[in-house]
Amino acid sequence: MFETLFVKGLRAEGVLADLLLAEGVDVRDLETEYPIRVLNRCVDVACGHLFPDLPLEDARLRVGRSFVQGFVQTLMGRVVAAGLPMLGPVRYLKRFPDHVLMDGSPLRVTLVQVGERSFRMEFRNEFLVMSGFMTGVLQEWLKLTHTEATITTERHSPMSFDLHIAW
Template structure:
């Protein structure tokens, strides 16, 4: 069976993600909260004892726990969008994040979005991202994941990153299947 460049590879093992994703959001992006941290430890993540990588499904579970504790009055979609924004702020406090944060304003929005798929490659999860420039100030980011990523978390992440590139984006989520989606971005 042939696959297109936008088809994620088949899942042979449980998809994993590196600790930097957890560190950016759950260590630096969110305030300390005893009840939240206890529930996170019970799920399998201890912010005071980082492992090199974690199952991607644990990240999704931790997003749900964070939404419940920090955004109980919002929809899941809006809570995840805000967590995406907080991830960018927290990621900027990591060593790698400081380097990336300095480069985003220099790149500008179009070049940043063209490079964004490369930023997701530090991961061992089966995520395929294609950046399509539709016009000078419009992109379509095609996410073919195979693992059920949160489009709203990524929407918030890209909103915050594009603000660092000195633009105010409007991002619309367009599902293409139960596990894949497009983000339509204009500024």
Template sequence: MKQDSFSGRATQGSFFEGLFVRSLQASGPFAEELRACGYDPHHPKAIYPIEVWNAALEVAWRRCYTGWTREAAYREMGRQLALGFLQTWMGKVVDMGLTMLGPDRLMARIPSLLALDTFRYELKVQPLGPHQYRVSIRNDPDAKPELIAGLLEAGLGRTGVKPTATVVMHREQDFDIDVTW
């Protein structure tokens, strides 16, 4: 079982709970495979090494999204992560504010909300026009733009709009996502 982080980076346990327990309801062989990579859905921890998060996402792709491309699966996992996280105690606190914020103010807060691990990559939100923004992430060693696009769509959906998040650029550790509604 993987316990240590080679990179020193960590991910919140509430993200694991949101995706794997609340949304995907890991059990049986799926839960066993998650345990083998370092996450036990029945004995959660407050934080996990980023390597466990990455391995668990791959397990979920193989187990829950058979036949899907990695990009499509990760986008759906981003949506499911958002919806499941909002069912956790921490997520319920966040969710109370989402509907009151509205989409434009939520976009302004994305840099503080979109921290999946302890690594502080460069994140910028730039307005492009009415109801249109670009989210730019740079120097993310584990760049998963489709996961982030799914998170953005689900989170913004909680503000009462129907958003579309499109990955417009992805090069190694850098990506841009255009968000409209």
């Protein structure tokens, strides 16, 4: 995840690489995994550096989109992206909670279909999850299905929120 986001997606070098190093992440020598709190700190460091004039959630959305853009630069990402238009937005969204779990993520995500082209994605966790980041990830993946979705956030607590997705 760190390579996809910071090396491929954001191309962290120079000042940004130094800021990430101060958080314990050397983009030139990445560990195999990092705690979620390190990811959160690094996302916010990138937000502050790359998008200092944006509200934090808007900056997190852009960083989430960069994550997907970095992933599609990998071999597996290109294969996944090539199949998304055939899969379509509904089937993609239904698979999203499983994809989050496949990468070893401790996220708890439930998808509820509320209409033909509207869904509620429920995030219930015991740690901070960035709704803006997840919105950016979903928007970019849905864009690859040729769908321009509107996503709004209903936050219940720092660790719990719903994303309302419609197109």
